[in-house]
Amino acid sequence: MPAYASIEAARADFPGTERLTYMNVSARGLMPQRARDSIDRMLDERQFGDSDKPAMFDLIERTRDSYARLINAQIDEIAFVKNVSEGLNAIIAAFPWQSGDNVVLCQDLEHPNNVYPWRNLARRFGVEIRTVSPREGTIPTDEIIDQIDENTRMVTASSVTFAPGFKTDLAPIGDVCRKKDILFLVDGVQSVGILHTDVEALKIDAMSVSTQKGLLGLYGMGFLYCRTDWAERLEPAYLARFGVDLGESGAHEASLGDGDYALMPAARRFDLGNYNYVGVAAADASMTMMHELGTQAIEDHTVGLAHNFARGMLELGLPVCGGEPGPHLGSIIPVGAIGEGQHDTTDDPAMSSLHDHLADNGVQLSIRRGILRFSLHFYNNADDVDRVLDLTRTWRGHNRAAVG
Numbered sequence: 265m266p267a268y269a270s271i272e273a274a275r276a277d278f279p280g281t282e283r284l285t286y287m288n289v290s291a292r293g294l295m296p297q298r299a300r301d302s303i304d305r306m307l308d309e310r311q312f313g314d315s316d317k318p319a320m321f322d323l324i325e326r327t328r329d330s331y332a333r334l335i336n337a338q339i340d341e342i343a344f345v346k347n348v349s350e351g352l353n354a355i356i357a358a359f360p361w362q363s364g365d366n367v368v369l370c371q372d373l374e375h376p377n378n379v380y381p382w383r384n385l386a387r388r389f390g391v392e393i394r395t396v397s398p399r400e401g402t403i404p405t406d407e408i409i410d411q412i413d414e415n416t417r418m419v420t421a422s423s424v425t426f427a428p429g430f431k432t433d434l435a436p437i438g439d440v441c442r443k444k445d446i447l448f449l450v451d452g453v454q455s456v457g458i459l460h461t462d463v464e465a466l467k468i469d470a471m472s473v474s475t476q477k478g479l480l481g482l483y484g485m486g487f488l489y490c491r492t493d494w495a496e497r498l499e500p501a502y503l504a505r506f507g508v509d510l511g512e513s514g515a516h517e518a519s520l521g522d523g524d525y526a527l528m529p530a531a532r533r534f535d536l537g538n539y540n541y542v543g544v545a546a547a548d549a550s551m552t553m554m555h556e557l558g559t560q561a562i563e564d565h566t567v568g569l570a571h572n573f574a575r576g577m578l579e580l581g582l583p584v585c586g587g588e589p590g591p592h593l594g595s596i597i598p599v600g601a602i603g604e605g606q607h608d609t610t611d612d613p614a615m616s617s618l619h620d621h622l623a624d625n626g627v628q629l630s631i632r633r634g635i636l637r638f639s640l641h642f643y644n645n646a647d648d649v650d651r652v653l654d655l656t657r658t659w660r661g662h663n664r665a666a667v668g
C-alpha cells in the first residue's frame with residue numbers, strides 16, 4: 265500500500281477529486297482508491313469461492329483496534345453496528361429506564377435519528393425529553409447542563425450538527441455527566457475521521473458513527489463506542505453469538521455454551537452475528553490511511569481550509585452562518601439563513617441560484633434546512649477553495665443585488 269509523504273500527496277488516492285470539486289462529506293465522503301481495492305479483493309474472493317473466514321475475523325479485530333485508536337478508546341470498547349441510529353438505539357435499549365427518568369438534548373439541532381429513539385422511549389416508558397433551544401445555531405452547553413436534574417439518566421448531543429454544522433463544546437457536558445454518573449451519548453458521525461477525537465479527554469461514555477461520511481467508507485456500516493464502566497452495567501436488548509463470552513474454550517463461532525452465559529467484555533456484548541465484511545474492508549483501508557497521516561494533522565489541514573473558505577465567502581458579501589470563523593466552525597461552512605427551506609432545497613432565490621451555478625460547474629455540495637452546506641475533508645486542497653470562491657465571485661458579478 266502506498267504511504268503518502270503528506271496530506272496534499274494523499275489526494276492522489278482520490279480519483280473523485282479529479283472529476284469534481286467535492287465539498288460534500290457531510291452527506292458522504294469520497295472513497296479512496298485503496299478502499300475500493302480492498303472491497304474488490306473481498307468480492308473476488310467471494311466470487312471465486314476463496315473466502316477465508318479466519319482471515320475475515322482477523323480483519324474484524326484489526327478494524328476494531330484501528331477504530332479504537334482513532335478515538336483513543338480500548339479495543340473492547342468498540343462494537344460493530346450498521347449506522348448511527350443502530351448504535352444509539354443499542355445503548356438506549358440496554359438501559360434500565362423507569363418512568364420519570366429524563367434525557368437532556370437540543371432537539372432542534374439533532375438529526376432525526378437522534379430524536380426518534382427518545383420519542384420512542386417517551387411513548388413506551390414515560391421517559392421525559394428535556395430539550396433546550398439552539399443558540400446562534402449551536403447546541404448551548406451551559407443550558408444543557410442547567411437542564412440536568414436528579415432524574416437525568418442520559419444527555420445526548422452531536423459532536424458536530426448536520427445543520428448548520430457547527431461544533432458542540434462537548435467536554436464541559438462530559439465533565440458534569442461523569443461527576444453525576446449520567447451516561448453521555450454522542451452522535452459523532454459529522455466529526456469522526458475529520459476532527460481529532462479523544463473520547464477520554466471529552467469524557468464521552470458512548471458514541472455512534474457510520475462510515476460513509478468522515479470515515480470515507482460505505483453506507484450500512486458503523487461503529488459503536490461504549491466506555492467499559494458503562495457497557496458492563498448494560499444488558500443488550502438484542503443478543504447473539506458474538507455478544508456472548510464462551511471463555512478460553514476455543515469455542516467455534518457456532519458453538520453453544522451450557523444454559524447460563526456471560527456477556528462479552530465491554531462493548532463487545534453489542535456485536536450480534538456476522539459482520540458487513542465488505543463495509544469493514546473499506547473502513548479498514550480508509551482508517552489505515554488516516555492513521556498514517558495523523559488525525560490532528562487531518563483536522564489542522566481541513567479546518568484551516570474551511571476557515572479560509574468562510575473568510576473568502578464573507579469578503580464576497582455572502583451570508584456565512586455564524587459570521588467570522590471561530591471555535592464553533594469545524595469543517596462545515598454553512599451559507600444562507602437558517603430555516604429558509606428544506607432538505608435539498610432553499611426558499612432563498614439567491615442561494616438557490618448560487619447552488620445551481622456551482623453545481624453546473626462541477627461543485628458538489630448539499631442543502632440542509634435551507635442552508636448551503638459546504639463540507640471539507642483532507643482530500644480537499646487550497647485549489648478547491650479558490651475555485652469555489654472564484655465561481656462565487658463570477659456569480660456575484662451577475663447577482664450583485666441579491667447579496668447586497
Ligand SMILES: Cc1ncc(COP(=O)(O)O)c(C=O)c1O
Nearest residue numbers: 347348349375377422426453474
Ligand atoms: C448528525 C447525523 N446523525 C445521523 C445521521 C444518519 O444516521 P444513520 O447513520 O443512522 O443513517 C446523519 C446523516 O446522515 C447525521 O448527519
